[in-house]
Amino acid sequence: MHLWVKRIGLATLVLLVAIQLIPVNRNNPSVAPSQTIYATLPMPAEVKEVFERSCKDCHSNETSWPWYSYVAPISWVIARDVHQARKSMNSSEWGGYPINIKTNKLEEICEQLTNGDMPDRKYTLIHRYARITAKERDVVCQWAEDSRQY
Numbered sequence: 601m602h603l604w605v606k607r608i609g610l611a612t613l614v615l616l617v618a619i620q621l622i623p624v625n626r627n628n629p630s631v632a633p634s635q636t637i638y639a640t641l642p643m644p645a646e647v648k649e650v651f652e653r654s655c656k657d658c659h660s661n662e663t664s665w666p667w668y669s670y671v672a673p674i675s676w677v678i679a680r681d682v683h684q685a686r687k688s689m690n691s692s693e694w695g696g697y698p699i700n701i702k703t704n705k706l707e708e709i710c711e712q713l714t715n716g717d718m719p720d721r722k723y724t725l726i727h728r729y730a731r732i733t734a735k736e737r738d739v740v741c742q743w744a745e746d747s748r749q750y
C-alpha cells in the first residue's frame with residue numbers, strides 16, 4: 601500500500617515535470633495601430649475601457665501572459681482560449697475584416713455580453729475586475745448598434 605502511494609506520487613511528479621517541456625505558443629503578433637478596432641471605429645471611452653479591461657487579454661494581439669500561463673497543463677487551456685478567441689474576433693486586426701464580418705461581430709459582441717457568455721467565466725473568476733456591469737453592457741450594446749453602419 602505504502603509503496604503504491606509512493607510510486608503513484610513519483611509518477612505524477614515525473615509526468616508534471618515532463619509536460620513542462622511541451623512547447624506552448626504564447627505569441628503576441630505585432631499590431632498595426634491603423635488596423636485596431638480603436639482606429640477604425642468611433643468608440644466612446646467607456647467602451648474602450650471595457651475592451652481593454654475585460655476582452656483584450658484574449659481578443660487582441662496584446663495579451664498579458666500571467667506566470668501561470670507558463671505552467672502546464674494550465675498553460676494549455678489559456679493558450680487554446682487566446683488563440684481561439686483571436687481567431688473568432690481580434691480587436692488588433694479589426695481593420696482587415698470584410699464589412700459583413702464586422703457587422704456580424706458587432707451583433708455577436710452585444711449578444712455574448714447579454715447572454716453572459718463573455719467575458720469568459722474562467723477568466724472573470726480570477727480577474728474579478730474584468731466583470732462588467734449591466735450599465736457597461738448597455739453602453740457597449742448601444743455602441744455596437746450605432747457602429748453597424750460603418
Ligand code: HEC
Pocket residue numbers: 650651654655656657658659680681682684685688689704705708709710712713718719720723732
Ligand atoms: C479568457 C478569454 C476570453 C475573454 C477574456 C473574452 N473572451 Fe470572447 N471568446 C473567447 C473564446 C475562446 C471564444 C471562442 C469560443 C468558441 O469559438 O467557441 C470567444 C468568442 C467570442 C465572441 C464570439 C464571436 C463569434 O462570432 O461567435 C465574441 C463576440 C466575444 N468572444 C466577445 C468578447 C468580449 C466583448 C469580451 C470582453 C467583454 C470577451 N469576449 C472576453 C475567449 C475570451
